[in-house]
Amino acid sequence: MGQVPPNKSTTPFPPSPSPRPALSIPHARPLVSMVTGGGRAESREAGGCGSGSTSTSTSIERSRSGATYGVLSHTMPSSSPRSSPARRAEPGPSPSPTPSCTAVALRSLLAADLQASRRLGVCAGERSAWGSARPLLRLLEVSGHGVPWLAGTLYGLGRSESPAGREVLLNLLFALVLDIVLVAVVKGLVRRRRPTYNKMDMFVTISVDKYSFPSGHATRAAMVCRFVLHHLVLAIPLRVLVVLWAFIVGLSRVMLGRHNVTDVVFGFIMGYMQYSLVKYFWLSPLSAPTLFAIWNQ
Numbered sequence: 225m226g227q228v229p230p231n232k233s234t235t236p237f238p239p240s241p242s243p244r245p246a247l248s249i250p251h252a253r254p255l256v257s258m259v260t261g262g263g264r265a266e267s268r269e270a271g272g273c274g275s276g277s278t279s280t281s282t283s284i285e286r287s288r289s290g291a292t293y294g295v296l297s298h299t300m301p302s303s304s305p306r307s308s309p310a311r312r313a314e315p316g317p318s319p320s321p322t323p324s325c326t327a328v329a330l331r332s333l334l335a336a337d338l339q340a341s342r343r344l345g346v347c348a349g350e351r352s353a354w355g356s357a358r359p360l361l362r363l364l365e366v367s368g369h370g371v372p373w374l375a376g377t378l379y380g381l382g383r384s385e386s387p388a389g390r391e392v393l394l395n396l397l398f399a400l401v402l403d404i405v406l407v408a409v410v411k412g413l414v415r416r417r418r419p420t421y422n423k424m425d426m427f428v429t430i431s432v433d434k435y436s437f438p439s440g441h442a443t444r445a446a447m448v449c450r451f452v453l454h455h456l457v458l459a460i461p462l463r464v465l466v467v468l469w470a471f472i473v474g475l476s477r478v479m480l481g482r483h484n485v486t487d488v489v490f491g492f493i494m495g496y497m498q499y500s501l502v503k504y505f506w507l508s509p510l511s512a513p514t515l516f517a518i519w520n521q
């Protein structure tokens with residue numbers, strides 16, 4: 225669908241760039257190959273996971289240029305070292321443990337994620353299939369960005385004359401700051417690179433924003449959506465609009481090529497849970513009297 229350059233970042237959550245070549249295993253015969261380069265996930269496999277006479281080990285391959293990531297699995301010959309005295313005498317690495325079904329399922333999920341994300345990245349560049357819609361999606365990007373939300377909340381706080389309004393806005397401010405901190409921590413820990421076809425032309429970023437997991441726009445959209453639905457009395461059509469906005473902000477992250485689908489899905493879940501945290505630690509004149517005293521001065 226999208227006319228975007230091939231997705232080179234095919235390893236799920238590729239580690240920080242390292243010039244390490246692929247792991248090589250003596251006597252290994254490639255049997256399983258799950259290469260997700262160019263957004264394609266191919267899997268040719270005999271046997272399953274966690275059982276069988278073959279022993280499958282996996283290596284994460286990355287070219288020196290950082291251009292290609294791939295997950296390669298190699299299958300050791302089925303003859304065990306016991307059946308071959310010559311081999312028994314050979315010193316060498318012991319067979320790697322068979323990956324669990326969970327690992328295989330996770331790897332397949334991530335391969336599907338990369339493939340779907342690249343297909344959905346129809347606005348990743350001006351010359352992409354839906355490149356003309358890019359400016360509109362970039363407007364959506366601004367609508368879910370931290371800066372306008374922080375600025376708007378601070379402005380509202382300054383103007384608000386009702387104690388109830390100030391309480392809600394103060395908690396929204398707390399929620400927005402909490403979101404930025406939590407997303408930065410998770411991004412810094414996971415360090416998943418953004419898709420290589422992403423153009424880094426984003427509106428105001430901080431250093432961890434070179435990483436993509438989770439999508440900060442998705443966490444913010446989900447959290448703000450829950451916040452607004454709980455604290456504003458809105459007519460049904462407006463409530464639907466708020467939910468739609470959150471969903472479209474998330475979807476637009478993938479369409480712009482900024483994120484993979486899993487970044488956004490996890491972002492939605494994380495943002496949803498963040499609101500629960502905000503609700504739990506709700507700031508009120510009773511729970512945080514000093515804060516309110518300062519603010520009301």
Ligand SMILES: CC(C)=CCC/C(C)=C/COP(=O)(O)O
Nearest residue numbers: 370371428429438439440441442
């Ligand atoms: C500079 C401030 C206040 C917030 C950063 C907002 C931002 C750029 C988040 C990244 O979002 P994605 O992870 O969805 O790309």
